[in-house]
Amino acid sequence: MPMTRWPFTEEHEQLRKSIRDFVEAELAPHAEEWEEASAFPDFVFERLGELGYLGLAYPEEYGGGGGDYLCNVVLAEEMTRCNSAGLAMGVAVQTDMAVPPLYKFGSEEQKRRYLVPAVAGRKIFCLGISEPDAGSDVAGIKTTATKTDGGWLINGRKTFITNGARAHAMTLVARTDKDAGHQGISLFVVDTDTDGFRVEKTLDKVGMHSSDTAEITFTDMLVPDEALLGKEGEGFYNISWELQGERLIGAAGAIAGARRSMEAALAYAKERKTFGKPIGRHQAVRHALADMATEIEAAQQLVYSAAWKVANGEYPVREISMAKLITGEVAWKVVDKALQLFGGYGYSMEFPIQRAWRDARLIRIGGGTDEIMREVIGRMEGL
Ligand SMILES: Cc1cc2nc3c(=O)[nH]c(=O)nc-3n(C[C@H](O)[C@H](O)[C@H](O)COP(=O)(O)OP(=O)(O)OC[C@H]3O[C@@H](n4cnc5c(N)ncnc54)[C@H](O)[C@@H]3O)c2cc1C
Known part of the structure; x- marks a missing residue:
């Protein structure tokens, strides 16, 4: 029986395991090749569609899985295991950015013509x-x-x-x-x-x-x-609705990715020795990792709290903006510190942390910059 952790249920954890097995077996082994090709192949969409992962929360009549919003969060978190954030982003654009407006605002005809093939992975958006x-x-x-x-x-x-x-x-x-x-x-x-x-x-x-x-x-x-x-x-208001989903799923993926970088640095800190002991045994490194773990936990809880509200029909713009802001800043700080803990190897193209570091920078810009998040939050605080 999979362990559960708020706000996820056993069904979410079973879904997590299926996605993780798929990502580790079919996507992660190709990370290097697809990074070098500057694009992952289109058949990834078809495969994800076949497995039902492109429409986890849509009703079954459109080919969806009939799940809730937290299923999309699980997908975003597990996609980080493909070791190539660009691939995860391309998929998230389909699942949580370009296609949701079709479901929310589209006519029945538009849903049949675009939503159904998008969920099946036959139309890329x-x-x-x-x-x-x-x-x-x-x-x-x-x-x-x-x-x-x-x-x-x-x-x-x-x-x-x-x-x-x-x-x-x-x-x-x-x-x-x-x-x-x-x-x-x-x-x-x-x-x-x-x-x-x-x-x-x-x-x-x-x-x-x-x-x-x-x-x-x-x-x-x-x-x-x-x-x-x-x-x-009504396009401005409708795209503002879309941007909330874009920001929250970006936040969920970014903080899950940061956790993976932290775990990689932690493993390295246990194994790499300097001055006669593993670097993790030097207090400065131990405290750095403690800070990374704490900040990830805090930021991720904000993501979960906002996601739980979305799953329960709320539209929490304030918390979503906060989650996007804090995950961007924490993810960047954590990945930068993780690279630092790898020393010279961190700066080498042969170690994967450099890619995580380059990829993580985007979350502070894409889908609404840190400054725009502060503007939204500031206005909602009455300023
Ligand atoms: C890899 C990548 C993928 C992307 N994918 C997509 C996509 O699929 N679809 C899409 O439509 N867009 C996409 N974007 C665009 C992205 O959303 C924008 O780059 C982002 O919203 C910022 O807009 P801008 O680049 O025009 O910066 P600008 O709006 O010109 O901002 C420049 C700087 O000024 C700051 N600034 C602007 N206004 C204010 C203000 N009022 N107060 C304080 N500071 C301010 C900004 O924070 C920023 O630091 C992508 C971008 C990248 C890099």
Whole structure:
């Protein structure tokens, strides 16, 4: 019988074990190869879909597992065992970022056409929010969708788009009324094989090498009326809803990854000797590891508390923003300290900690920076 730990149940722990076995057997052995290829292969989505991991919390009528939100947290935590955060991120974009708006705001027709194949792993999704001149300031986007005969004409540019070079469909944020401010933004779901959709380039990054990140342009791209996702003019509010899920799942993965780096450093501290004893027996190292373990525990509890609220139907923006902020800062601090404890080997490309260190930096930027989290929290504190 698997041990349980709040907020998880026995079913969650059984799911955890199945995902862990799969990730360790089928994904982790390929980490190096996929990092070097700058993209994990598309069949990973198909395999995850086949196993039911891309739709754990959706109803069975859409091919989902009928579970709760905590199942997605389990997936994000166990995906860290693939030893390549880029792969985990590409999958999280599908499960917790680009596809949830289809379930929440999509018509029945859109659910059948996009949600069902996304859950099955037959359609890969990306999420198009950020632009060269607008990331934190989502309302500052310039990509336009203009109502025309037979649909919407889309023009503009998106950047930093995870899965963008390979996706079959994009959940897109575009401006439908240039004079209406936040009310002038709408969501769309578009097929990437539509004329006018073009992948301009894939971007070189510090880390997350197994994840493709693309810059995309739209030139007079005509999409049908039915491409509108949710109501016209409600896109800013709907994408703000999406961002909460994105931030919380990012936080869950980041802190689980930090725990793995801490465990690797702990094992090394027991084995590496200096001045006649294992480095973990030097008080400074022992205390460093104690701090790492304590900060991880505290940050992870905040993630669990927010996730438990989400699983129970709440929308805890304050706690999610706090969880994203603290996990980013703790993960970065922990991974940096872990690298330090490996000494010169930590700086060598032959030890995996360098990849964890490069990958961990992103969580403080992607999906809303530390500064934006502080803005959200500060405003919710009444400032
Ligand atoms: C690897 C990677 C993958 C990504 N994947 C996606 C994706 O799939 N889809 C997508 O749409 N986007 C994606 N992004 C984009 C990401 O979400 C943005 O980079 C992020 O939101 C920050 O936006 P920006 O880069 O435009 O920075 P800016 O908004 O230009 O910010 C620059 C700096 O100014 C600070 N700043 C901005 N406003 C304020 C303020 N009001 N107060 C204080 N400080 C402020 C920021 O915190 C930051 O430090 C990805 C980015 C990366 C690097």
